[in-house]
Amino acid sequence: MARLGYALAAVLGLAAVGGGAAGMLGREWTLAVPWLVPLGGLELALDPLGGFFLALVGAAAVPASIYAIGAAGGAARGVGAYLVFVAAMCAVPLAANVMTFALAWELMSLASYFLVLHERERPESVQAAWAYAVMTHVGLACLLGGMLLLSAWTGSVRFADWRAGAPLLAAGARDLAFALLALGFAGKAGVIPLHIWLPLAHPAAPSHVSALMSGVMIKLGVYGLMRAGVDWLGGGPAWWGTALLLAGVVSAVVGVLYALVEHDLKRLLAFHSIENVGIILMGLGAGMLYRQAGLGGLALLGLVAALYHTANHAAFKGLLFLAAGAVVHATGTRDVERLGGLIKRMPWTAACFLVGAAAISALPPLNGFVSEWLTFVALLQNTQIAAPPLNLVFALGIAGLALTSGLAMACFVKAFGITFLALPRSDAAAGAREAGPAMRAGMALLVAACVALGLGPTVVLPRLAAVAAPLAGAGAPARPALGDWLTVQLSGDFASLSPLAIAAALTLGLAAPLVALRLAGASRRRRLYETWGCGRMLQTARMEYTATAFANPFKRVFDFFYRPAKRLDIEFHPESRLFVERIEYANPTRSIFEDWLYRPVLAGLHAAARSVRPIQSGSANLYLAYILVALIVLLVFA
Amino acid sequence: MIAGAALGLLQVFVVAAGAPLLVGVLRTLKARLVGRRGPSPWQPYADLRKLLGKDAVVSETTSWIFRVTPYVLTASMLVTALVIPVLVTRPPLGFAGNIVLLMYLFLLGTFFLALAGLDAGSAFGGMGSSREVAVAALAEPTVILAVFALALRAGTINLGGVVERVEAEPWLAVNPAHLLAFAAFFIVMLAETGRLPVDNPATHLELTMIHEAMVLEYSGRYLALVEWAAAMKLFLFLTLLANLFFPWGVTHLAEPVPVALGLLALVGKLAVLTTLLALVETSVAKLRLFRVPELLAGSFALAILSVMAVFLLR
Numbered sequence: 001m002a003r004l005g006y007a008l009a010a011v012l013g014l015a016a017v018g019g020g021a022a023g024m025l026g027r028e029w030t031l032a033v034p035w036l037v038p039l040g041g042l043e044l045a046l047d048p049l050g051g052f053f054l055a056l057v058g059a060a061a062v063p064a065s066i067y068a069i070g071a072a073g074g075a076a077r078g079v080g081a082y083l084v085f086v087a088a089m090c091a092v093p094l095a096a097n098v099m100t101f102a103l104a105w106e107l108m109s110l111a112s113y114f115l116v117l118h119e120r121e122r123p124e125s126v127q128a129a130w131a132y133a134v135m136t137h138v139g140l141a142c143l144l145g146g147m148l149l150l151s152a153w154t155g156s157v158r159f160a161d162w163r164a165g166a167p168l169l170a171a172g173a174r175d176l177a178f179a180l181l182a183l184g185f186a187g188k189a190g191v192i193p194l195h196i197w198l199p200l201a202h203p204a205a206p207s208h209v210s211a212l213m214s215g216v217m218i219k220l221g222v223y224g225l226m227r228a229g230v231d232w233l234g235g236g237p238a239w240w241g242t243a244l245l246l247a248g249v250v251s252a253v254v255g256v257l258y259a260l261v262e263h264d265l266k267r268l269l270a271f272h273s274i275e276n277v278g279i280i281l282m283g284l285g286a287g288m289l290y291r292q293a294g295l296g297g298l299a300l301l302g303l304v305a306a307l308y309h310t311a312n313h314a315a316f317k318g319l320l321f322l323a324a325g326a327v328v329h330a331t332g333t334r335d336v337e338r339l340g341g342l343i344k345r346m347p348w349t350a351a352c353f354l355v356g357a358a359a360i361s362a363l364p365p366l367n368g369f370v371s372e373w374l375t376f377v378a379l380l381q382n383t384q385i386a387a388p389p390l391n392l393v394f395a396l397g398i399a400g401l402a403l404t405s406g407l408a409m410a411c412f413v414k415a416f417g418i419t420f421l422a423l424p425r426s427d428a429a430a431g432a433r434e435a436g437p438a439m440r441a442g443m444a445l446l447v448a449a450c451v452a453l454g455l456g457p458t459v460v461l462p463r464l465a466a467v468a469a470p471l472a473g474a475g476a477p478a479r480p481a482l483g484d485w486l487t488v489q490l491s492g493d494f495a496s497l498s499p500l501a502i503a504a505a506l507t508l509g510l511a512a513p514l515v516a517l518r519l520a521g522a523s524r525r526r527r528l529y530e531t532w533g534c535g536r537m538l539q540t541a542r543m544e545y546t547a548t549a550f551a552n553p554f555k556r557v558f559d560f561f562y563r564p565a566k567r568l569d570i571e572f573h574p575e576s577r578l579f580v581e582r583i584e585y586a587n588p589t590r591s592i593f594e595d596w597l598y599r600p601v602l603a604g605l606h607a608a609a610r611s612v613r614p615i616q617s618g619s620a621n622l623y624l625a626y627i628l629v630a631l632i633v634l635l636v637f638a
Numbered sequence: 639m640i641a642g643a644a645l646g647l648l649q650v651f652v653v654a655a656g657a658p659l660l661v662g663v664l665r666t667l668k669a670r671l672v673g674r675r676g677p678s679p680w681q682p683y684a685d686l687r688k689l690l691g692k693d694a695v696v697s698e699t700t701s702w703i704f705r706v707t708p709y710v711l712t713a714s715m716l717v718t719a720l721v722i723p724v725l726v727t728r729p730p731l732g733f734a735g736n737i738v739l740l741m742y743l744f745l746l747g748t749f750f751l752a753l754a755g756l757d758a759g760s761a762f763g764g765m766g767s768s769r770e771v772a773v774a775a776l777a778e779p780t781v782i783l784a785v786f787a788l789a790l791r792a793g794t795i796n797l798g799g800v801v802e803r804v805e806a807e808p809w810l811a812v813n814p815a816h817l818l819a820f821a822a823f824f825i826v827m828l829a830e831t832g833r834l835p836v837d838n839p840a841t842h843l844e845l846t847m848i849h850e851a852m853v854l855e856y857s858g859r860y861l862a863l864v865e866w867a868a869a870m871k872l873f874l875f876l877t878l879l880a881n882l883f884f885p886w887g888v889t890h891l892a893e894p895v896p897v898a899l900g901l902l903a904l905v906g907k908l909a910v911l912t913t914l915l916a917l918v919e920t921s922v923a924k925l926r927l928f929r930v931p932e933l934l935a936g937s938f939a940l941a942i943l944s945v946m947a948v949f950l951l952r
Contacts, residue, residue, distance in 0.1 A: 340759075343701040354703075363746045364739060376738045376782070383790055388949055395945050398786055399779040399938070402741070406775030409745050413752040413771050422699055422759030487733055494794050501734040505720055509713030513863055522690035522859045531697040531758045531855060539699065545756065545764020553772040557931045 003069050005079035009086050010065035016058025016090045023051020024467055030096065037099050040157040045096035048467040049231065052307060053093035053216075053223045059449070060215045060314045061086045067322050067442025068208040070435070071329060078118055078206065085111035085212070092220050098147045098157040105143070109136045112217060115209045116201045128200035135197040139187030143224075146180030149173070150232070159232060167234040174233055178240055181228040189221025189277045192251040193593045198274060199258070203266035203334065207325020208442075210266060214273040215318040219310050222280050229284075230303070230471045235291045242393055245285030249400035252278030256407040257561060260414070260554045261589050263547045265324045265334045268415055269317065272360060275404060276313040280306045282397050283375045286382075287472070289394075293385045296475025301490065302378040303468035304461065309371035311460075312453055316359035316368060319446035323353035326435035326443070327419065331428040336415065336547045341424035345432040350420045352443040357412035359450045362405050365503040367453035372405060374457075377495045407554070414550045423541040455499050457488050548587070555589070562589035641892050646720050646730035652901065653719035653877070657869035658682035660876070660912060667916035682869065686862050694858030697758040707754035708856070708863035714747040715870040722874065723881050725900040727798040727805075727890045736795045737785040740878075741778065744830065747867065748774045755852035766851030769927060773836060773848065776934045777829045783941035784819040784826070788882060790948045791815070801885040811884060813951065818944035820883045825937035827875040829930070832868070834919040836930050848927075873908075876915075880907035 023029070023046040034041030046054070068082070088108035095101035113136070116129040151157045153173055154165035166174065183194070190198040198218070202210045229240055255274030262268040287302025326349045327342060328334050343350040359366040362373075379401065382394035424430040435443075453460060461482050469476055483489030487498040531539050555562050567586040573579035615626075662679035669676020696704065718740060720731035748770060755767035789795040791810055792803035804810050829836045832849040841847055853864050881888050887903020889896035925933060 343703070358746075358749065361745065361749060362742055363749055364735075364742050369742055373735075373738050373742075377795070380786055380789060380795055391949055392946075395783065395786070395942070399783055399942075402778040402782040403775070405742075406745070406778035409749055410752075410771035410775045413749060413756070413767060417753050417756035417764075417767065421701060421703065421753065421757045493796060493799055495736050495738075496733050496796060497736070497739065498734040501731060502717065502739070505717045505731055505734070506713050509716040510709050512716060513709055513712045517690065517859055517863075520687075520690055522862070523693050525693045526858075527693050527695045528698050529695050531699050531760045533760060539759065541759070543761055544759045545761055545768065550764060550768040553768055553927070554775075556928055557772065557776070 002072055002076045002079045005083055006065045006068040006072065009068075009083055010062050012083075012086055012090070013058040013061030013065060016061065017055050018058075019046065020051045020053070020055025020058055022046070023054060024048050024463060025051075026466070027051075037103065039099045040097045042100050042103075043096040043158065044091070044094040044100065045160070046094060049223070049226065049471065050093040052464075052467045053220065054090060056219065056311060056314055057086070057089045057093070057216050060212055060318050061089075063442040063445040063449075064208040064211045064215075064318060064322070065442075066445070067211075067325070067439050068206070070438025070440075070442070071206065071208060071325060078115055078209075081111045081114040082209065085115060085209070089212070089216060089220065093223055096159050098151055098159075101147070101159075102140075102144060106140065108217065108220070109140070112201075112205070112209070112213060115205045115213075117204075118206050118209070119204065124200075125204045128197075128204040132197045132201040135187060135194065139184045139194070141184075142180045142187070143184030146177045146184065146228070149180070150177050153177075159227075162232045163234070166232050171237070174236055178229060178233055178236055182225060182240075182243075185221045185224030185228065186247065187221070189218050189225065189281075190251075190274045191221075191247050191277060191281065192254050192274060193597055195251070195255070195274045196593065196598060199262075199267050199270040202270040202273065203264060207266070207321050207328065210269075210325070211318040211321035214270060214321060215314040218273060218277060219280075219314065222277065222284070222306070222310055225281075225284060226303070226306070226471065229288060230291070230473075235288055235473055238289060238292050238387075238390065241285045241288030241292060242390065243285070244281050244288060245393060245397055248278045248281030248283075248285055249397050250278070251275065251281065252404040253400050253407075254278075254561075256404050256411060257554070257558060258591075260407060260411045261551050261562060263336050265327065265336055265339075265415065265419060266321070267334075268336075268411070269320050269324060272320075272408065272411070273313075273317060275408065276309065276317065276360070279372065279375060279401065279404065280309045280313070282306075282401060283309060283371075283378055286375075286378045286394070286397070287468075289382075289385065289390065290378075291473040294473075294475055295384055296472050297477055297480060297491065298378065298381055298384065300465060300468055300472040300476045300480060301374070301381075303471055304464045305371060305374035305378045307464045307468060308374055308453075308457075308460065309368075312359070312367040312371045312450075315446055315449040315453060316356045316366075319352060319356040319443060319450060320360065322439070322443050322446065323349050323356060326439055327353075327432075329435065329439070330432040331426075333426070333428055336418045338426040339419045339424070339429045340422050340541060340544065341420070341429060342432055343420040345424075345429075346420075346434045348440050349435050349443070350416075352440075352447055353420065354416060355447050355450055357416045359454070361409040361412050363409070365454050365499040365506065367450050370454055370457045370497070370499060372401065373497055375401060377490055381491060381494060410554070414547055418545075418547045418550065422544050423539070425541045425544070455503060457497070457499060458483065458485050461488060555587070561592065563592070564589050642730040645726060645892050645897070648897070649724045649726075649729055650716055650719045652724060652904075653870055653873055654716065654866075657866065657873040658686060660873050660908065661869045663909075664872075664912050664916055664919075667913060668920055671916055671920040682865075686866060689857075689862035689865070690859050692858045694860050696857075696860075697760075697855055699759040700754075700757045700855070703750070704754045704757040704855070705860070707750040708860045708867070710750045711747045711867040712863050712870075714743045715867050715874065718743050718874050719870070721797070722878060723798050723801050723885075723888050724877055725888065725897050725904065726892060727801045727885075727888050729798070732796065732798045736797060737789075738782070738795065740797075741781055744871070745774065745778075747871070751852060751864070754855075758855040760855065762851045762854045766848055766854070769848040770852050773829050773930060773934070776931055777826045777937075780822050780826045780934065780937045780941045781830075783938070783945055784822045785882075787815050787819040787941065787944040787948050790945070797882070798890075801881055801888050802890060804882075805885045805888070808886075813947075815944045815947035815951065816883065818940050818947060820879070822937045822940035822944060823879060823883075825933060825940070827879060828915075828918070829934060829937075831872045831875050833872075833915065835922045835925045836933065838924050876908055876911045877904065880904065880911055
């Protein structure tokens with residue numbers, strides 16, 4: 001029964017891919033059911049941008065659902081919520097008026113809330129779901145505020161009317177609407193400092209749901225930012241793009257820094273989602289800045305880079321979450337310090353995780369590299385804007401992106417190396433078994449997507465350019481020159497890239513030393529022996545490097561950010577302090593955002609709540625009096 | 639087409655065959671500078687030959703990652719040799735990518751090497767991996783900003799384009815932005831190729847080493863490949879420094895005479911840079927590991943200054 005549900009979700013995903021692809025190719029489609037809900041009725045519309053995100057949701061849902069058939073093992077809990085979740089995510093990019101959008105958005109949030117509560121016996125899950133519910137509804141409040149303001153000012157609840165009306169509004173009104181909408185959408189996208197729910201909620205859900213939440217749900221926040229900033233409001237002053245670009249830099253660097261010191265495999269991946277949303281926002285912010293400066297071609301490049309990275313992140317992060325889920329499934333733990341040696345026990349999962357890790361580290365010729373390259377090329381051309389402060393912002397973006405990719409590589413060396421290589425660090429890891437065929441099929445689909453998106457930018461880019469062209473503003477070429485089938489050629493001679501040629505050259509480069517060694521008459525014998533250990537007799541897992549130790553150089557370099565608190569607990573033998581009975585060492589990091597932002601805000605809320613407590617006397621008569629006073633006040637002001 | 643392929647092979651051959659000699663010359667120079675006689679400059683070839691003849695001893699703990707890594711590492715260096723302007727400004731695979739590709743090709747090698755360091759399950763390997771990726775990650779922003787400073791002037795980030803532009807306007811090479819970027823890139827080169835004061839290529843003392851700790855488990859032909867790739871990385875970084883900042887001699891003609899002249903020019907420039915490197919390595923002590931980030935931050939500051947100088951002097 002449960003399997004049937006997941007199969008249904010996979011079919012739904014396929015349908016979404018088909019519909020979305022039609023939308024991207026320019027097929028228009030609308031559906032209006034005015035009587036179904038109040039305030040404008042139900043209205044859906046398909047356009048290229050919505051089509052892209054619809055196809056993305058579908059393309060991520062298919063492998064996740066196939067994987068779930070194997071992973072859930074027939075357990076019925078969560079199937080219904082999962083189906084609703086996928087359907088609601090399909091509806092969000094299609095929504096064409098405020099009511100439809102709010103319904104789809106809230107349905108998506110609620111369904112995922114129940115999926116986060118999957119293991120409701122565990123207190124952490126309950127806490128995660130609570131944080132998620134609060135943050136998502138604060139975001140919803142911002143969104144509704146912005147949308148209602150826009151509806152009131154333009155006199156319509158239909159998004160199509162905003163496109164015509166919003167650019168005519170006063171600058172202050174547009175700024176306010178953008179700020180509210182951007183806050184709401186950025187919260188869903190997990191942009192720092194609104195990310196607090198993400199590393200709690202994503203790991204708590206089952207892995208196929210985590211893959212969808214990280215892969216596509218937070219991307220719908222990006223969708224909202226694109227829709228609101230560029231489509232509805234028609235691009236704004238330079239500070240919109242600057243704010244998005246800077247938010248992107250901060251999210252990328254901070255996200256990867258948190259991931260580096262995180263040893264819970266799924267939380268680590270969740271922090272990387274924050275990082276990748278940051279990279280997407282860099283492309284989007286750059287695109288908006290170029291658009292504002294009237295450089296249509298470059299605006300197109302920035303938006304395309306953002307879209308490409310959106311698709312890529314869905315592929316490799318989905319893959320990584322599914323592979324991490326397979327590890328959790330096999331070992332029962334998410335703590336990398338208790339894993340190790342899995343490459344011999346789960347070779348398929350290890351290979352899939354390795355592909356995902358290489359892709360997210362932007363190693364050529366996989367897909368992460370292509371979109372980071374595009375983002376670099378978009379950022380590097382900022383000299384065409386003649387405004388030194390803005391150029392400095394761009395330079396920050398360039399340096400931030402480079403640092404991020406270096407740190408991401410380091411983090412995935414840790415994640416893969418400690419989890420899959422060397423000796424198992426616990427019995428659970430030693431007894432792990434390979435994932436089943438359905439789970440492997442789900443992962444294999446995403447591996448194929450990573451490779452295809454990496455090798456095929458010459459095919460993908462024109463499609464994405466067609467999606468982004470209407471958003472790039474004046475001066476954007478309808479059919480930009482992007483090179484030929486082999487090479488991507490951007491902005492004339494500025495930059496070119498050919499993943500196919502690189503892949504071919506790398507293959508030759510792998511074969512060349514093999515041939516050269518043979519010709520040079522090198523020894524072909526290999527002797528197995530134990531790892532060299534300074535003459536010690538036995539190698540055990542305790543002699544391996546740990547994830548904590550691996551991340552320690554970063555903890556020391558960035559200690560102003562991590563603010564590590566060292567705790568050393570030593571219990572001595574009662575006879576003499578020279579003998580230690582027990583020693584405990586902890587070196588936890590402290591979150592700047594929790595300490596300096598959320599805690600003060602929560603404390604303020606609590607204080608405010610306490611100060612209004614006196615009016616809650618418990619007497620019904622007093623409450624009736626309040627109602628009467630409120631009514632009179634309303635009547636006076638009305 | 640055939641000329642292009644021949645040119646590509648020639649570039650790869652120059653890098654692959656010249657790299658051990660470069661390392662040998664550097665070692666001899668360093669020995670002479672501290673008053674030793676030192677080995678012959680051809681010693682690295684003899685070392686490689688000896689290693690190739692030996693059996694490879696592989697730890698039982700390792701997986702296929704460990705065995706594949708030397709090949710991936712070598713492949714990434716060979717592809718780099720096809721992409722960057724070693725002898726000609728537009729090498730046959732120059733269209734395939736630019737400086738961003740280069741950065742990530744080097745990262746590809748580092749990624750696999752660091753994984754291989756963890757694969758054997760010894761503490762040394764893990765320690766080396768952790769330090770190597772830390773240095774590599776912190777060096778990234780400087781590389782890209784230094785090149786950005788060059789690209790700002792050249793109007794392209796295709797390496798061949800940068801070279802041609804500086805060749806056409808030689809006065810570009812003496813402006814402050816250019817010199818600052820050179821200094822930044824030089825420091826990054828020291829870090830990326832594991833030279834003093836960041837790492838000591840001559841030591842096997844576990845507390846101080848980075849690269850050597852990571853490759854401790856390798857032997858036989860695998861070690862030969864890893865050492866050869868490390869030599870190629872040094873050769874490529876010095877070539878980048880030589881040809882991006884002082885591009886004279888790099889030709890845009892794929893004909894025998896200019897290419898031969900280009901080779902001569904390259905040898906001359908590398909000789910100067912190798913002497914400079916030997917001087918630096920003999921005159922500074924190795925930094926403590928946790929002082930290295932300060933050095934890299936310094937090089938980052940130089941790169942930022944270089945970018946600002948371009949904007950201010952525009």
